[in-house]
Amino acid sequence: MNLVIMGPPGVGKGTQSHLILEKRKLIHISTGDILRMAIRSGSDLGKKVQAVMNSGDLVSDDLMMELIKDRLSQDDVQNGWLLDGFPRTPKQAEGLVEILDGIGIGIDAILVLRAPAEEIIRRLAGRITCRACNEVMNLIGLGGVSPVFCPFCGESKDPKRSKPALYQRADDKEETVRHRLEVFRKKTLPAAWILEDRYPLHEIDGNGRPGEVTQRIESVL
Ligand SMILES: [Zn+2]
Structure with a gap:
């Protein structure tokens, strides 16, 4: 096939x-x-x-x-x-x-x-990524609040660059x-x-x- x-x-x-x-x-x-x-x-x-x-x-x-x-x-x-x-x-x-x-x-x-389109934007624009462990999570799934600590690895800052660990990838911006x-x-x-x-x-x-x-x-x- x-x-x-x-x-x-x-x-x-x-x-x-x-x-x-x-x-x-x-x-x-x-x-x-x-x-x-x-x-x-x-x-x-x-x-x-x-x-x-x-x-x-x-x-x-x-x-x-x-x-x-x-x-x-x-x-x-x-x-x-x-x-x-x-x-x-x-x-x-x-x-x-x-x-x-x-x-x-x-x-x-x-x-x-x-x-x-609106459904896709809702899904993607809610995505955040962790710089420390690379996990991708969705703000919708997290109740819409932006957490300070990564729920997967617990980091709040990227250990390498001292930026916030959680961020929105350019690809996911509305x-x-x-x-x-x-x-x-x-x-x-x-x-x-x-x-x-x-x-x-x-x-x-x-x-x-x-x-x-x-x-x-x-x-x-
Ligand atoms: Zn993490």
Whole structure:
């Protein structure tokens, strides 16, 4: 079974991906993993990636396509995969269709996790992280009060930098979350609609407990 999972930040994509992978014994294919694997392999493609990374540039769409094609052709993924975090743009979606046609395989289901923007902002904007132990916690779960001491490790200050231990990551700030949601809506959703022309697409309601969302996914697979 070949699956693609898409969703805005904070919708629970990571959790659901993990559960699908465990249950169906699929190979997880994410762009981050692909880049790391390519570099580690020392192949010509890997050397290209390393050069781009060293120069501080972003990996171009063309190079990413080569990497995806290479990854999807390897032996270990022939029994099924879950593609996560790709495609992010309509151009990448068109490229992916071309690659799959070239290899002669398809996608069994595209899972698009959705949740209202305000719900995602509420979830993410409530998150705080501990600099001392890296635990992530939610102010909502902590009753909405901002604690001075980390409930996990007990630190109130980062031992290394004497800053407060608990802080909100830049990625979780409301303004950043709103921007990432807009990028998802304007670029990634159109990519999903391009794939939908060729493969079955299911919009999944991402609200509720992880187990409820998993059931919704299972009911369409
Ligand atoms: Zn802590």
